Amino acid sequence: MRAERARPLRRSATLALTAAFLAPVALLLVWSFAGRWPWPAPLPSRWRASAWIDLAGTGGLGAAALRSLGIATTVAFAATGLGFVTCRSAAEARSRDVLRLLLHLPFALSPVVLGVGLEYSFLRAGLAGRTAGVVLAQGMLAYAYALILLSGLWNARTRAYLEGAATLGAAPRQGWVLVLLPIARPLLVLCFVQTFLISWFDYALVLLIGGGRVVTLTTSLYQFLLSGDLRLAAASALLLLLPPLVALAAHRHLRPTAFAADPGF
Amino acid sequence: MTSSNTERRRPACRRRADGLGIARLAAIWLLIGGPLLLSAAFMVAYSVGLTGLLAHGLSFAAWAKVLGDRVTWVTLGFSFWVGGASLGVSMLGALIVLARRPARAAPPGRSDLTPWFLPIAVPPMVAGLTAVLWLGNAGALARWAYALGWIRRPADFPSPIYSTGGLGIIVTQAALVLPFLVVLFDRLSRVHRIRELGEAARTLGASPLAAWIRVGVPLLLRAATPTLGVYFLALSGAFEIPLLVGATYPTMLSVRVAQLFGQFDLSTRPQAYALALLYALVASVCAAVALRVRARPPRTERV
Amino acid sequence: MPDRAPSRGLRVTGLAVSRGGRAILRGVDFAVEHRSTLAMIGASGSGKTTLLRALAGLGDVAEGGIEVDRRRVDRLPAHRRGIVYLNQEPLLFPHLDVRDNVAFGLRLRRWDAARIAAVVDPLIAALGLQGLDARDPATLSGGERQRVAFGRALAVEPAVLLLDEPFASLDPATRLSMQTLFRQVAGSRGITAIFVTHDLKECLRVGDRFAAIRDGACRLYADRAAFCADPANGVADEVAFWEAAATPPRRD
Incomplete structure (x- = not known):
């Protein structure tokens, strides 16, 4: 009865969301x-597709998007x-x-505090202002996240599966490849998506670390906004939304397992 | 039996895994703890003038400047106010959204939360931009208000953007975090069997609302405390949304540190480091407290 | 205290396990003859799971000797002992279908498809799993799942099979049919097994020899009569209960 009544309400909530x-x-x-x-027109008085044409041209938006994609994929x-x-x-x-605190610290500290702190050691190591430096800094953040997420894999059930495989004759390596990897696959995909987004979202x-010399979608968006080019800023924003939406659409088909529901930390 | 004898009888596969395990654990500390410690050390050294381009030997001038500056404390206070308010608003929203859920029999393991995942796809930078484009004085809402004859000038529109109280930041951050909290609370209420416990409360005479407020909410908040603590810090130290939506004064900590750090003359850098360290210290203590009070779900030895 | 040394089968001498300074198992000695089932009764917390896991080479560090078919295995890792441990929960691999679960151990040995089929097909038939080959384990009933786990264990022809209350989570009817199936298959395939349970009736149904484990110590009985005669095992109590229940209450 309750469920019957709740349905239209739920549907309207979905719609509103x-x-x-x-x-x-x-x-x-x-x-x-x-x-x-111009202010106060309720809609644009003229329409142009130049922002999107620029994507393929020399304006740099396309290059920034590709760089973001490359960095995020590597990090993930x-x-x-x-x-x-x-x-x-x-x-x-x-x-x-202690380990749990350590793994959460990169998120609990502001990314600016983290970046300011890392910048100096990266400068000393010759990594500042370079794409590799950005990958490394984001990678540290993403790695901490991956550990938080993936340590949830090691619950009693996973251990029992591996033990079962061992008594059936599976060597440790075989257990990992034939049992653990398939069981972990949904969680690994989730981890890949999330770490990709950590990098993709980062500004x-x-x-x-990039010091203005590494141009990604987020830094271009801010530059376009500063220079008052809202058209290109909006186009950058839409590009930024694209991969997460694709991941989300794909993620619906990944059946979330019980493992994903219990992070270890 | 001597200990060496016990060690010898240990199955070979476990012993090897232990050796590898130690190496892996060392890798974790090195890859995450190493950079953090190194950064902290550099920041301390830079802030007291022991390193850096303009270093003239040990000096606590930057620290004195930061600690004695009213702006520092306004910045810290403002950051925590915005972080707390953003979290509070989104928490309240999530608890209201989920208030009806425990009564429903959701199919096991699956929930229809898909639309809640949509805002998770929004980078903070994009959230800040859309907030400006919608809610700003020249934003879409202001234009439509003008078209309807409600306002005459952009300044007439009651925009939360750039407000000194941080209203725009709070609204944007709360909207962005609300779905995360809905998903988190939904998962926790299943792990901690809050629906069943609520039903037990109902049979003991609690109304649905009373069951939710007396059983559901306290259990959820206790279970979520560590995560909420980390969220609070992440919201207090956020950068992009305050950068796009915030006022020029007061600013949030991240914006302030970036300003001090990024100015053309390097003279304010030691202050940037000092302020960053000060915040890092406070945030680390908060994180340690939040993570320690974590409510562990009972772990069973057997399957 | 093995009364005679079996030529083949399992032989355990002085097996001890301690955890955090506390002894869980103390000097356990027993032997299981080749092609026979030792049924072992024990309450929860008596150390029975610890004993089986130690035999299989899982978990805690164990002291003492374990011989399988006159071969010392106590220093071998779990996957080289030839001892299969069957958990109370069937723990079928969720990413494999029924047939692949049964064939899992044979795939590890890199057998070819024909050879695997020659073992797996009769096993699936013997366990009454025909038609379920391609099913996802999640769609099976409790009894079916336990049969698949049983088949998965039997396929590798283990030297010793350890069963840790395998039927405890089944309903009484399925339980009874699984006990019968176990007797049948164990007999026809000549399996050496230790069957641990806390259920007296199950213990008496499945065993050839009997033992009891209490407070980390194991007692092996000479025969069924000796097992039933020990009051600690509760057979007398059970008989007295049913006699009393069958007697109509006297009216004065």
Whole structure:
């Protein structure tokens, strides 16, 4: 009975949510095509597609998007891979409380504090102002996240699966490849998506470590906004929304397992 | 039996895994703890004039300047106010959204929270931009208000953007965090069986609302405290949204540090480091407190 | 205290496990003859799971000797002992279907498809799993899942099979049919097994020999009669209960 009554309410809530998300996106779309939009016109007085044509041209938006994509993909691969290999040690470490604090610190500290702190050592190491430096700084953040997420894999059930495989004759390596990897796959995909987004969303570390010489989508967006070019800023914003939305659409088909529901830290 | 004898009888595969485990644990500390410690050391050295381009030997001038400056304390206070208010608003919102959920029999393991995931796809930079484009004095709402004859000048529009109380930042951050909290609370209420516990409270005579307020909310908040603590710090130290939506004064900590750090003359850099360290110290203590009070779900030895 | 040394089968001498300075198992000695099932009764917390896990080479560090078919295995890692441990929960691999679960151990040995089929097909038939080959384990009933886990263990022809209350979570009817199935398959395939349970009836149904584990010490009985005669095992109590229940209450 309750469920019956709740259904239309739930549907309207879903609708409201989707609208709350779509309205800003629609506004960004309008802005990205706005040729002239002086105050107080309720809609642009002229329309142009120049922002989107610029994507393929020399204006730098396309290059920034590609660089962002490259950096985020590298960070996600490295953090997820390394996280998978080391997450058991994190999950079973004797100093779990201290380790948990350490892994959360990069998130608890402001990204600016982190970036300002890292900048000087990166400068000394010749990494500041370079894409590699940005990858490394974001990678540290993403790796901490990967460990928090993936150590949830090491619950009693996973251990029992591995033990079961061992008594059936699986050597440790076989257990990892034939049992752990398939069981962990949904969580690994989730980890990859999330670490990709950590890098993709980042502005502070690109700004501070990249020092203006590494141009990504987030830094271009801010530069366009500063220079008053709202059309290009809106186009950058829409590009920034694209991969997370694709990931989200794909993620619906990944059945979340019980493992994903219990992070280890 | 001597200890060496016990060690010898340990199955070979476990012993090897332990050796590897120590190496992996060392890698974790090195990759995350190493940079953090190194950064902290450099920041201390720079802030007291022991290193850097303009260093003239040990000097606490930067620290004195930062600690004695009213702006420092306004900045810290403002950051925590915005962080706390953003979290408070979104928490309240999430608890209201979920208040009805415990009564429903959700299919096990699955929830229809998909639309809640949509805002998770929004980078803070984009959230800041859309806030400006919608809510700013020249934003879409202001234009429509003008078209409807409600205002005559951009300044007439009651925009939360650039407000000195941080209203724009709070609204934008709360909107961005609310879905995360809904998803978090939903997951925790399943892990901690809050629906069943609520039903137990109902059979003991609690109204649905009373069951939610007396059983659901306290359990959720206790279970979520560590995560909420980290969220609070992340919201207090946020950068992009305050940068785009915030007033020129007071600013939030991240913006202030970036200003001191990024100015063309390097003379304010030691102050940037001092302020960053000061915040790092406060945030680390907060994080340590929040993470320690974590409510652990009972771990069973057997499967 | 093995009364005679079996030529083949399992032989355990002086097995001890301690955890955090506390002894969980103390000097356990027993032997299981080749092709026979030792049924072991024990309350929860008596150390029975610890004993089985120690035999399988899982978890805690154990002291003492374990011989399988006259071969010392106590220093070997779990995957080289030839001892399969069957958990109370079936723990089927969720990413494999029924057939692949049964074939798991054979795939590890890199057998070819024909050879695997020659073992797996009759096993699936013997366990009454025909038609379920391609099913996702999550869609099976509790009894079916336990049969698949049983088949997965039998496929590798273990030298010793350890069963840790395998039927405890099943309903009484399924339980009974699984006990019968176990007797049948264990008999026809000549399996050497230790079957641990806290259920007296189950213990008496599945065992050839009997033992009891209490407070980390194991007692092996010469035969069924000796097991039933020990008041600690509760057979007399059980008989007295049913006699009393069957007697109509006297009216004065």
